[in-house]
Amino acid sequence: MNEQTSPNPPSNPKEVVASMTRMRRIFYVLPVIALAIPFVANEYLQFMANAILVYSLVTVGFNVVIGNLGQLAFANTAFFGLGAYTTAILMVYAGMPYMLAVVAAAVVGGLGGFLASVTALRGIRLYYLAIITLAFGELMRWTYLHADGITHGSDGLLMPQPSFFGIAMENETVKFYVFLLITVVLIKATSNLMRSRFGRAIVAIRDNEAATASLGIHTARYIILAFVWSGAVVGVAGAMFAALTERVFPESFSLTEVIVHFAMVLVGGTGSIIGSVLGAITLTALPEYFRQFPGMEELFFGIVIVCVLLFLPKGLVSLLRRVSPVFNERYYRD
Amino acid sequence: MLLQLIISGIAQGAIYALIALSLTVVYRATTIVNFGHGDFVMAGAFVVYVLVIMVGLPYVPAAFLAIIILFALGVAISRGFIDPIKAGPHIGFAMMSIAIGYVLRGGARTIWGREVLPMPQVFDIEPIFFGDVVFTGDALFICAIVAVLMVIFFLVFYRTTIGTVIQAVYQSERGATLIGINVRSFHEMMWGVGLGMGAMAGILIAPISLLHPDLGASFLIRGFAAMTLGGFGSLGGAVLGGLLLGVAEQVFGAYLNSALIDITAYLVIVAVLVIRPAGLFGRTIAVRM
Numbered sequence: 001m002n003e004q005t006s007p008n009p010p011s012n013p014k015e016v017v018a019s020m021t022r023m024r025r026i027f028y029v030l031p032v033i034a035l036a037i038p039f040v041a042n043e044y045l046q047f048m049a050n051a052i053l054v055y056s057l058v059t060v061g062f063n064v065v066i067g068n069l070g071q072l073a074f075a076n077t078a079f080f081g082l083g084a085y086t087t088a089i090l091m092v093y094a095g096m097p098y099m100l101a102v103v104a105a106a107v108v109g110g111l112g113g114f115l116a117s118v119t120a121l122r123g124i125r126l127y128y129l130a131i132i133t134l135a136f137g138e139l140m141r142w143t144y145l146h147a148d149g150i151t152h153g154s155d156g157l158l159m160p161q162p163s164f165f166g167i168a169m170e171n172e173t174v175k176f177y178v179f180l181l182i183t184v185v186l187i188k189a190t191s192n193l194m195r196s197r198f199g200r201a202i203v204a205i206r207d208n209e210a211a212t213a214s215l216g217i218h219t220a221r222y223i224i225l226a227f228v229w230s231g232a233v234v235g236v237a238g239a240m241f242a243a244l245t246e247r248v249f250p251e252s253f254s255l256t257e258v259i260v261h262f263a264m265v266l267v268g269g270t271g272s273i274i275g276s277v278l279g280a281i282t283l284t285a286l287p288e289y290f291r292q293f294p295g296m297e298e299l300f301f302g303i304v305i306v307c308v309l310l311f312l313p314k315g316l317v318s319l320l321r322r323v324s325p326v327f328n329e330r331y332y333r334d
Numbered sequence: 335m336l337l338q339l340i341i342s343g344i345a346q347g348a349i350y351a352l353i354a355l356s357l358t359v360v361y362r363a364t365t366i367v368n369f370g371h372g373d374f375v376m377a378g379a380f381v382v383y384v385l386v387i388m389v390g391l392p393y394v395p396a397a398f399l400a401i402i403i404l405f406a407l408g409v410a411i412s413r414g415f416i417d418p419i420k421a422g423p424h425i426g427f428a429m430m431s432i433a434i435g436y437v438l439r440g441g442a443r444t445i446w447g448r449e450v451l452p453m454p455q456v457f458d459i460e461p462i463f464f465g466d467v468v469f470t471g472d473a474l475f476i477c478a479i480v481a482v483l484m485v486i487f488f489l490v491f492y493r494t495t496i497g498t499v500i501q502a503v504y505q506s507e508r509g510a511t512l513i514g515i516n517v518r519s520f521h522e523m524m525w526g527v528g529l530g531m532g533a534m535a536g537i538l539i540a541p542i543s544l545l546h547p548d549l550g551a552s553f554l555i556r557g558f559a560a561m562t563l564g565g566f567g568s569l570g571g572a573v574l575g576g577l578l579l580g581v582a583e584q585v586f587g588a589y590l591n592s593a594l595i596d597i598t599a600y601l602v603i604v605a606v607l608v609i610r611p612a613g614l615f616g617r618t619i620a621v622r623m
Contacts, residue, residue, distance in 0.1 A: 122611050259432070259436050262432065294443050298437070301433075302433045306430065
């Protein structure tokens, strides 16, 4: 009779992992549900849904650097702008098809990530890296303004109508499906990457760089690679942004905009892909609303960030984690 | 021509030096780089504007009041916003300072909109001529104020107990606590001093330039460039870096291309961090991995 029977016998760890993996299949349902949005949304809501997809990618890409790598960076608007301008310039001057220009935007964005972070090899970290990315971002904006022979300066560069392998992206609905495809592919790719050796390495660098280096990981190289991936994803978001707004302005990529990106990452939850999407969904509609009142946008986003840092430092996703462990980040393969 | 450029460069550079110095104070005392500092400089300028134009105070009392207000703001920020997130990652402090800066900038823009505010001339000093070279009254006044401030500052830092305390806390917060230094209130005070000095820069900028909410951003980056050039955390380096940057801007702008004035600071940052990350006087900050 002294045999103890616990109400919940400890389960096999492998079974726990397997059951979590089964539960995670719910995330594959989300894009399928999203397919129905054009049937219920009006023109304006559809535009908002498209913008949410753009900002989801912006936030997912930014979160790799801010959340997973744990480095402060201001160059995100620069990658965003590089993607948008690359797309617009290639389409206007070279007549390149949109999808090819999107790939080019990823390459140029990735190159931007490399340039912004290459000083990591010189031992530049945290604040210094932040300052150099700040300089990089503003140098890019200065270039857009002053290369007015190509970019038309502050008048903005008008985009030709994009098409998806022959299908004209003539209305918000077509754009939505193209954007959804790109977003889902890149989010899945980022999610897989964060669960690979690379993803574990950058999280390890965030937590203790010296210890990570002692494991034989070339930390500077991984820091640069994280920036390259972040730049590529945000570059593609820029290409989508160009197609969405149909005109590319230097002011869309100024330092003022970076506060929006910061806010989305922090509100959603640093280091979480689900959090990134949540942050984008929560905050995308608001800048549009505040744009009519000068100053309100900065005021609002500033207050949001202060409140999140003080009261909900792990973001909205930490509330979901209380509901189910499905929302935890994982760093292993299934 | 060149001499004139150097002189106006030094007058500009004196303001950059003051901003770099105020950034360095907060950095040395708390190891936090205040990314919102440009907006505190802007706030200092706007507080003076409000006190002079709307309340009707003379410039000098308004300036002192503005410094006190910004000092109090610094203490409040340290107590209410930085201290509660002490346990979190270091990146949070920088985020917090950025966010508070944006709140100030947004607040200024909400009140004054997109208009640009002119501040009346306050220093009515006759320009002095030396041959072809002109020393304007504004430049002389600014240089004199900045020089006096710096002397006071260096005396406090290197010749008083306060300076020793600053050094102790910078080296080890825990060690400083153990020998009886109240680190928390010390941080509050240094945030106050940093913001007060930032306000001083704003006060000096106000009469010689137009006021707008985005004023701070361009000065922040110049402050960073001065700090980087002189070596992060080095007080003398911050001053020399500021002066050099001011001169470089004028010389590049005149001889190469006037559009370069806007980006000299960025180019300086990139060049220094690539070529010699420690700057002119900084200790090596690079980590070898």
